[in-house]
Amino acid sequence: MNLPILFTFSLLVSISCADTVFDFCVGDLSLPSGPSGYACKDPAKVTVDDFVHSGLGVAGNTTNMFKFGASVAFSPQFPGLNGMGISMVRADLGVGGAVPIHTHRVAELLILVEGTVIAGFINTNNTAYYKTLHKGDIMIFPPQLLHFQVNVGSTPVVTYASFASDNPGVQSVDAVFTNDLPSKVVEKVTLLDHAQVKKLKKVFGGSN
Incomplete structure (x- = not known):
């Protein structure tokens, strides 16, 4: 394929795709985000x-x-x-x-x-x-x-x-202590004793 034909082909592809290409999609933060991000701002x-x-x-x-x-x-x-x-x-x-x-x-x-x-x-x-x-x-x-x-x-x-x-x-390993997961479950999955779990839940804002 020579250069003029290649250029013409590229131009035609660009024109045919023009209606599906956007320069940007600034997020509309007034709307909830989803798996693909925010809806585009006007x-x-x-x-x-x-x-x-x-x-x-x-x-x-x-x-x-x-x-x-x-x-x-x-x-x-x-x-x-x-x-x-x-x-x-x-x-x-x-x-x-x-x-x-x-x-x-x-x-x-x-x-x-x-x-x-x-x-x-x-x-x-x-x-x-x-x-x-x-x-x-x-x-x-x-x-x-x-x-x-x-x-x-x-x-x-x-x-x-x-x-x-x-x-x-981002998820930190201290996440196990920041929620309402029962302390007995946390003790089982971390091998920490009850007092340690309660202390860490208090430090990181967890409950239960």
Whole structure:
């Protein structure tokens, strides 16, 4: 196929698909989201501000038991991401702080911009992959695997992470203590005693 014919074919394909292609689908946050994200905002009401998010310039609150805070740019906070398949988060760790072991539905690419951390993940064969990271280092966490960060330096840590989803979700292992799952069940599945379970439920806001 010579170049003119290839160009003509490409042009025809583009024209034939024009009525099914959208430049963007800014999320309408006034409506509930579903498995495919939010419904599209009326294009006539879209502005440049829908494509700009300033939240990552704000440090996360580290005054908690983990000395960890996060500022997220997912589609519920940044509607311009809706349907784009990308998002970001900023994590701040105080000295001695840690990002608790957690998972996301998709892969995470971490870059360390300030401080020193030990970061890693655990695969489904229970092998731990971890390393001390320094400023400028990046690390990939595969989808759905447990992963973490620990500040092992003498200064606060700042990291940024990108995700292969506009709303990657997050679930921490402490989730077992944040709900109304009966304590006796939690004791069975964690091998913790009753007093420990009750203490952790109180710490994380669980009941029952």
